[in-house]
Amino acid sequence: MARYLLTRAWQSALTLLLSTIVVFVGVRALPGDPALALAGEDRSPEALDAIRRHYGLDQPLPVQFAQYVERVAQGDFGVSIRTGTPVSSMLTTALPVTVELSVLAIAIASLLGVGAGVLAAVRRGRPAEWLANALALIGLSVPHFWLGLLAILYLSVATGLFPASGFVPLLEDPLDNLHHIVLPAVILGTGLAAIIMRQTRSAMLDSLSSDYVRTAKAKGLRPRAVVTRHALRNSLIVVVTVVGLQLGGLISGAVVTEQIFGLPGFGKMTIDAVFQRDYPVIQAVVLLTATAYIVINFFVDLLYSVIDPRIRVTGDPA
Amino acid sequence: MTVLTVPMAETDAVSITRRTRVLRRLRRNPLAVVSFVVLALAAAVALLSPWLAPYSVDQTDFARTFAPPGTSGHLLGTDDLGRDVLSRIMLGARASLQVGLLAVATSLVIGVPLGLAAGYFRAWDAVISRFTDLLLAFPFLIMAVGLAAIRGASLGNAAVAIGIAQIPGVIRVVRSDTLRLKSLDFVAAAVVDGASDLWVLARHILPNATSVILVQATVAIPAAILGEAVLSFLGLGIQPPAPSLGTMLATAQQFAARAPWAAVLPGVVIMGLALAFNVFGDALRDALDPKGDRR
Numbered sequence: 001m002a003r004y005l006l007t008r009a010w011q012s013a014l015t016l017l018l019s020t021i022v023v024f025v026g027v028r029a030l031p032g033d034p035a036l037a038l039a040g041e042d043r044s045p046e047a048l049d050a051i052r053r054h055y056g057l058d059q060p061l062p063v064q065f066a067q068y069v070e071r072v073a074q075g076d077f078g079v080s081i082r083t084g085t086p087v088s089s090m091l092t093t094a095l096p097v098t099v100e101l102s103v104l105a106i107a108i109a110s111l112l113g114v115g116a117g118v119l120a121a122v123r124r125g126r127p128a129e130w131l132a133n134a135l136a137l138i139g140l141s142v143p144h145f146w147l148g149l150l151a152i153l154y155l156s157v158a159t160g161l162f163p164a165s166g167f168v169p170l171l172e173d174p175l176d177n178l179h180h181i182v183l184p185a186v187i188l189g190t191g192l193a194a195i196i197m198r199q200t201r202s203a204m205l206d207s208l209s210s211d212y213v214r215t216a217k218a219k220g221l222r223p224r225a226v227v228t229r230h231a232l233r234n235s236l237i238v239v240v241t242v243v244g245l246q247l248g249g250l251i252s253g254a255v256v257t258e259q260i261f262g263l264p265g266f267g268k269m270t271i272d273a274v275f276q277r278d279y280p281v282i283q284a285v286v287l288l289t290a291t292a293y294i295v296i297n298f299f300v301d302l303l304y305s306v307i308d309p310r311i312r313v314t315g316d317p318a
Numbered sequence: 319m320t321v322l323t324v325p326m327a328e329t330d331a332v333s334i335t336r337r338t339r340v341l342r343r344l345r346r347n348p349l350a351v352v353s354f355v356v357l358a359l360a361a362a363v364a365l366l367s368p369w370l371a372p373y374s375v376d377q378t379d380f381a382r383t384f385a386p387p388g389t390s391g392h393l394l395g396t397d398d399l400g401r402d403v404l405s406r407i408m409l410g411a412r413a414s415l416q417v418g419l420l421a422v423a424t425s426l427v428i429g430v431p432l433g434l435a436a437g438y439f440r441a442w443d444a445v446i447s448r449f450t451d452l453l454l455a456f457p458f459l460i461m462a463v464g465l466a467a468i469r470g471a472s473l474g475n476a477a478v479a480i481g482i483a484q485i486p487g488v489i490r491v492v493r494s495d496t497l498r499l500k501s502l503d504f505v506a507a508a509v510v511d512g513a514s515d516l517w518v519l520a521r522h523i524l525p526n527a528t529s530v531i532l533v534q535a536t537v538a539i540p541a542a543i544l545g546e547a548v549l550s551f552l553g554l555g556i557q558p559p560a561p562s563l564g565t566m567l568a569t570a571q572q573f574a575a576r577a578p579w580a581a582v583l584p585g586v587v588i589m590g591l592a593l594a595f596n597v598f599g600d601a602l603r604d605a606l607d608p609k610g611d612r613r
Binding site: 011014015018019022026029137138140141142143145146149150152153157247248249251252255256259260270271274275277279282285286289290291293294297 | 447448451452454455456457458459460463464466467468483540544547548551552553554567570571574575578581582584585588589592593595596597600
């Protein structure tokens with residue numbers, strides 16, 4: 001266990017270092033002088049010199065990299081070119097929205113996906129399986145930002161059941177917050193639900209035909225208990241795996257969903273930054289996404305070894 | 319004497335029967351047939367769209383903006399600038415397929431050699447795994463954001479961003495199939511016979527890995543099509559006035575109250591394309607599965 005943990009920690013740290021280098025080099029690959037990009041409107045030679053000194057752009061690259069890592073480690077992502085506010089304070093307001101949206105979406109997707117997957121496996125060859133499979137295929141194929149558009153058009157605007165856009169912070173009014181975020185979360189969760197459903201179904205089919213389930217049936221356990229107590233246990237691993245693997249897709253999805261529903265989160269910040277050529281913000285966004293991916297997947301792997309002891313022994317998540 | 323005969327990867331006779339078996343299974347699956355016909359039609363329309371489209375994609379008609387579907391001369395209506403929606407959908411679908419193929423080609427060109435190397439050479443495995451981890455840390459949208467910031471937004475950059483994001487998936491399936499094939503007798507026999515690593519990879523492993531690569535490509539294309547739609551919708555992909563299903567939806571969002579159909583049609587086409595690929599991919603995987611007949 002300790003060996004596995006150490007290996008994974010070392011691998012994650014290495015990936016983190018590499019991705020920081022990629023982001024650092026990527027910013028240097030921007031067209032033109034980075035000082036010019038950072039300067040925004042004020043492009044006097046004095047201002048450019050000040051920026052070069054402040055960001056250490058007059059230093060050799062390895063020194064610049066070390067300084068960059070040092071600043072980032074202290075939470076200093078620079079200042080937005082457009083608004084003049086520190087990027088870190090933009091992040092503190094934007095991130096909670098995205099985290100809430102994603103967590104809610106994962107919860108909805110897990111409920112729908114595991115439920116439909118179990119149903120499809122248990123009702124093999126019946127209409128329920130066919131329907132669940134069809135829905136999963138559609139869920140994989142539908143552009144979910146389009147579903148969001150339709151939901152706004154036919155649910156929010158037409159019936160007024162849900163607000164079409166906007167956001168209320170969770171701490172300000174939890175109910176109103178939920179009212180604003182539930183529709184985007186359902187939309188974001190659809191694609192993930194489809195993937196979880198398909199994985200759950202095949203995992204369930206495998207375990208339902210396994211020896212230990214046959215034993216459980218043979219000793220006279222009720223069918224429901226066989227499913228919940230023996231077969232369903234494995235679907236927990238499925239959910240954890242899918243969420244870990246699909247985290248990148250989830251982040252991409254959150255960006256679009258926020259854009260459509262006008263949620264003031266990480267995604268909207270990202271897209272605005274691209275169009276305003278707000279390089280410090282883009283840099284912070286890319287680096288933070290990579291970091292979040294690496295750190296969360298490290299914990300997913302840990303969780304894995306807790307759920308499935310076999311991984312602890314062999315050190316290889318099958 | 320027969321014991322010493324080195325078996326080939328698959329003799330020609332074996333591969334022919336295997337191919338006919340797979341084709342027979344596909345033909346017997348109605349979903350496979352329907353999705354294949356849909357894809358063939360879509361490909362034909364996409365190829366011929368410059369000639370099939372009733373109007374030029376940027377021919378505006380300000381006297382007839384927001385014409386509903388069924389208006390004479392405009393089967394699917396017109397948009398905010400009076401442009402023909404059917405023509406724009408045809409060329410938009412063409413662009414979607416282009417990005418889909420370009421992205422998947424990118425991911426295969428880079429991913430297949432890396433997957434083979436990772437599975438075949440133990441020493442390379444760790445290095446390539448770190449490379450995969452690194453790629454995974456940048457989701458396609460973030461990759462596209464970065465590329466758009468550095469090189470500007472375009473169809474090509476969108477396809478490259480999506481393709482790069484799909485590389486880890488290709489590496490994973492090719493690597494695991496290479497590991498499986500490497501442990502089989504015919505590969506060991508070739509090595510004993512003195513075949514070089516490159517020869518074994520090119521002549522024995524790659525040909526036998528084509529089926530997993532094919533399935534991977536079939537499921538990667540719809541993902542790339544959806545990705546293109548997302549990027550173009552956000553303005554990070556195909557740039558207006560070039561037609562794209564994603565940008566059509568972005569415009570439709572602004573005018574959704576006046577012309578709701580404009581928000582429906584391009585989405586239906588995107589979904590139809592992706593669905594056809596996904597259904598066909600499923601059918602193909604079932605047909606290629608050696609256990610298929612017993613299930």
